[in-house]
Every structure is written in C-alpha cells, then in structure tokens.
Amino acid sequence: MSIVKNTKFSLISQKADKFFYSNFYIALITIIGIIGYIFSLEIYAIYAIVIVAAFNWILCKDLMPSFLAVAILAMTPLARHGEVNFFDPVYYAPIIAVPAFIAHMILFPPKVKLDKFFYTTLAVAIAITLGGVGYLSAKEYFSMPALYYVFGLGFGMVGIYIILQAYVPYDKERIANYFARMMVGIGIMGIAMVAWEYIENGHEIAQNFRRFMRHFQFGNNLSNNLLLSMPFAFYLAVKTSKAAPSVFYFAVGVLQYIAMVLSLSRGGILFSTIVFPFVLLTTFIVAKKHRLKYLIVLVVIAITMLLVFWFWVSPFLENILEIMEVKGNEARVKLYKLAWHNFLEYPIFGKGIAYDGGLYYHPQPWCMYWYHSTLFQILGSLGIVGVIAYGYQEIVRFLTLVNVKSVFNLYTLLSIGGFAAYSMVNVGYFVPLPFVAIVVHMFIVAERYNKILKKNKDLLLEEKIVKRQIIRP
Numbered sequence: 001m002s003i004v005k006n007t008k009f010s011l012i013s014q015k016a017d018k019f020f021y022s023n024f025y026i027a028l029i030t031i032i033g034i035i036g037y038i039f040s041l042e043i044y045a046i047y048a049i050v051i052v053a054a055f056n057w058i059l060c061k062d063l064m065p066s067f068l069a070v071a072i073l074a075m076t077p078l079a080r081h082g083e084v085n086f087f088d089p090v091y092y093a094p095i096i097a098v099p100a101f102i103a104h105m106i107l108f109p110p111k112v113k114l115d116k117f118f119y120t121t122l123a124v125a126i127a128i129t130l131g132g133v134g135y136l137s138a139k140e141y142f143s144m145p146a147l148y149y150v151f152g153l154g155f156g157m158v159g160i161y162i163i164l165q166a167y168v169p170y171d172k173e174r175i176a177n178y179f180a181r182m183m184v185g186i187g188i189m190g191i192a193m194v195a196w197e198y199i200e201n202g203h204e205i206a207q208n209f210r211r212f213m214r215h216f217q218f219g220n221n222l223s224n225n226l227l228l229s230m231p232f233a234f235y236l237a238v239k240t241s242k243a244a245p246s247v248f249y250f251a252v253g254v255l256q257y258i259a260m261v262l263s264l265s266r267g268g269i270l271f272s273t274i275v276f277p278f279v280l281l282t283t284f285i286v287a288k289k290h291r292l293k294y295l296i297v298l299v300v301i302a303i304t305m306l307l308v309f310w311f312w313v314s315p316f317l318e319n320i321l322e323i324m325e326v327k328g329n330e331a332r333v334k335l336y337k338l339a340w341h342n343f344l345e346y347p348i349f350g351k352g353i354a355y356d357g358g359l360y361y362h363p364q365p366w367c368m369y370w371y372h373s374t375l376f377q378i379l380g381s382l383g384i385v386g387v388i389a390y391g392y393q394e395i396v397r398f399l400t401l402v403n404v405k406s407v408f409n410l411y412t413l414l415s416i417g418g419f420a421a422y423s424m425v426n427v428g429y430f431v432p433l434p435f436v437a438i439v440v441h442m443f444i445v446a447e448r449y450n451k452i453l454k455k456n457k458d459l460l461l462e463e464k465i466v467k468r469q470i471i472r473p
Contacts, residue, residue, distance in 0.1 A: 067438070
C-alpha cells in the first residue's frame with residue numbers, strides 16, 4: 001500500500017493541509033521573516049522558513065503554501081545588499097530542501113496538464129535562451145551569473161511553471177482567498193521592514209538625508225513586492241463581510257502604499273501613487289458596506305502619519321521632490337540609449353543576457369547587466385524575438401483576466417498593472433526569484449479560479465452582481 005493511501009498518513013496530511021491554509025501559518029512565516037530582518041537573524045530565519053516549507057512538501061500535495069515561504073525568504077535578507085559572503089551558510093539549506101522536495105515528488109507524483117501558460121512561458125524561455133546569438137562568444141554565454149539568469153528566466157522558469165501547474169489545486173474554492181491572504185503576509189512584511197528603518201534611523205532625515213537613503217537600498221525590490229501584493233489586501237477587504245477583518249485588510253492596503261512612498265524608491269513612489277487611487281476608487285465602488293469605516297481608517301492613518309512625521313515633513317518633502325527629478329544626463333537615461341543602440345546593432349536576438357556594457361552601470365555580485373527597464377532590457381538583450389515572446393505572454397495574461405468578470409481578476413489586473421508599469425523603469429520581469437515566479441503563480445491561480453467560477457453558478461452569480469455594481473453604481 002502506498003504511504004499516501006495509508007489511513008494515518010492521510011489523516012496527518014489533512015490536518016497539515018488545514019494548518020498550511022490557516023491564518024496562523026501565514027502569520028508564522030511572516031513573523032519569522034520580520035524577526036529575522038529586525039534582529040539581523042536572517043540566516044536563522046531562512047533556515048526556519050525552509051524547515052516549515054519542507055514539512056509542507058512532505059505532508060501535503062498542495063504546494064501553494066510554499067509560495068509565501070519563498071516570497072518571505074527572499075525579502076528577509078534585503079538589507080544585506082551586496083553582502084554576498086554573509087550568506088555562505090545558506091548554501092547548506094539544500095541539505096534540508098532537496099530531500100524534502102524529492103520526497104514530495106515520490107509521495108505525490110505530478111500529473112501535468114499543460115495549458116496556454118505553458119506555451120507563453122516556453123516562448124519567453126526560447127527568446128531568453130537565443131538572446132545574444134551572433135554576438136556573444138561561448139565563453140561569455142556560459143559565464144556566471146549570466147547563465148543563472150538565462151536558466152532562471154528561461155527553461156528553469158518552464159520547470160517552475162510545470163511544478164506549480166501540477167501542485168496548485170484545481171478544486172478549492174478558497175484558492176483566490178488564500179492567495180490574497182498570502183499576499184497580505186508579503187505586504188505586512190514590507191510594512192514592518194520600512195517601519196523598522198524609520199524607528200532605527202529616522203533621526204537622520206533632517207541631519208543627512210542622503211545618508212538616511214542608504215538604509216533603503218532595498219527600496220526598488222520592496223516596491224516590486226508591494227505593488228504586486230497591495231491590491232489583494234483591498235480585495236480581501238471587499239470580500240470579507242465582517243467589519244473587523246475587512247477594516248484590517250483595508251488598513252494593510254493603505255499602509256503598503258505609505259511604505260512604498262517611505263521606501264524612497266523613486267519608481268516605487270511614482271507608480272504606487274499612480275496605482276493607489278485606482279485601487280482605492282475600485283474598493284469604494286465594489287464594497288457593499290463598510291465604506292464609512294474605510295473612510296474613517298483613511299483619515300485616522302493620514303492624521304497619525306502627519307503627527308509622526310510633523311518634525312520631518314519639510315526636509316522630507318524637499319528631498320523627495322529632489323530625488324524624483326529626472327535629469328537627462330543620469331545613468332538610467334544613458335542605459336536606455338545604450339539598449340536602443342544595441343537593439344539597432346543586433347535587432348533579431350539582441351546582445352543577450354550575458355552582455356556587459358561596462359558603462360553607466362556596474363552590477364553587484366551575482367547580478368546581470370540591467371538596463372533598468374523591462375522594455376529596454378527586452379530590446380537590448382533579446383531583440384525582436386524577445387518583443388514577440390513577451391508581447392504574446394502579456395496578451396494571453398490580459399485575456400485571462402478579462403475572460404471572467406470577477407472581483408479577483410479585477411484586483412489581479414491592478415496588481416500586474418502596477419508591477420508592469422514600474423518594470424518599465426525597473427527590472428522586475430528579469431528577476432527569476434521571487435518576482436517572475438510570483439507572477440507565473442498568480443496567473444495559474446487566476447486561471448484555476450476562472451474555471452471554478454464557471455463551474456459554480458452561485459459563486460459566479462455573486463461575482464456578476466459585483467460586476468453590475470461596478471458598471472451601474
């Protein structure tokens with residue numbers, strides 16, 4: 001008899017599944033990440049998260065809970081920007097993770113049913129792999145860290161898609177709600193990180209703002225996480241009938257926007273400020289109740305922030321306006337021009353991921369040469385083939401979200417819209433873990449939930465009622 005069919009193992013697996021889908025699990029992983037960040041215990045936090053994830057892999061077929069573990073694990077060490085040697089002990093984590101994952105594959109053999117996202121992911125993988133053909137030498141192509149990005153963004157991501165496709169559940173109506181709750185965990189982690197930096201170093205704002213900014217080297221990465229996660233807090237606010245949790249989720253969403261502004265990421269400030277009003281307006285339109293409570297929360301948070309920052313407002317605003325200014329001779333603008341030049345020289349396949357311009361930008365260890373814009377990265381690195389592949393992927397994703405008129409799809413559209421817009425001045429689409437994997441997972445969940453809605457008339461009717469409210473408020 002298979003161990004999975006064993007009655008005792010089955011009961012343990014069911015209890016484990018309930019645990020991993022609980023708010024307690026989400027809180028546990030989030031708190032581990034926060035403690036690791038605040039007390040500089042990143043290594044211990046990473047190992048703790050890996051151990052919890054290992055139990056998920058061994059005891060449950062459903063791998064969705066590991067999504068949160070991977071996301072928080074990636075956020076925990078963000079303050080260690082450039083400190084590669086600090087993480088040498090993490091190299092032993094595979095001793096735990098690999099056997100646990102092999103056990104999962106043996107206990108729960110994958111049944112893969114490829115859908116449209118397989119072909120979009122495959123198209124991008126081919127474009128990534130062919131990038132630089134005709135320009136790069138074999139030595140350059142197979143150099144590190146370029147090879148990591150070629151594999152991670154290419155056929156490695158196809159492998160991640162296949163695993164997610166096999167182990168993200170088809171039949172759980174709670175799939176959308178659970179995904180959103182995990183995204184709230186990511187949001188709370190981000191809020192805590194920013195809050196802690198201000199508690200520790202806020203006195204430097206008036207004294208030396210430039211020195212204060214150094215504490216937010218992670219601002220760009222954090223903003224990518226929060227742009228993806230923020231709309232889902234508001235999704236839970238409008239989908240939760242009880243006042244207390246609904247208001248809690250709404251407050252978390254608002255605080256995520258504030259965290260992006262306070263992270264001092266120029267792109268984060270700009271694109272969160274563009275997206276936030278749309279998310280807020282959508283929430284007030286879609287919400288059937290609690291609107292007055294939401295308004296009170298907004299006022300309370302605004303007053304609280306004003307009181308907290310009263311002595312910092314003037315120097316803070318002055319410096320924010322200064323760092324938001326875009327100058328024609330800054331490195332980012334020169335990188336865009338370089339990418340366009342490389343595209344014109346090698347328009348079919350670009351100059352590849354392994355290209356190192358040696359100008360305007362000097363990558364940190366284990367980073368590729370980024371043009372600091374997804375659009376220009378595609379043009380300069382992958383050429384026309386990359387434009388076609390990424391364009392195809394985005395069209396399929398957009399059609400997935402408009403195929404079924406659901407509240408979840410509406411907020412998912414706001415999530416990917418903010419992330420994609422920010423990626424026009426940042427590199428989100430070219431970071432395999434966690435950002436590309438998060439987006440791949442998000443659309444698998446969206447497609448699964450679309451199918452659930454089509455099969456469940458009552459659930460679909462509920463979503464359609466909300467849709468009518470949006471059209472005729």
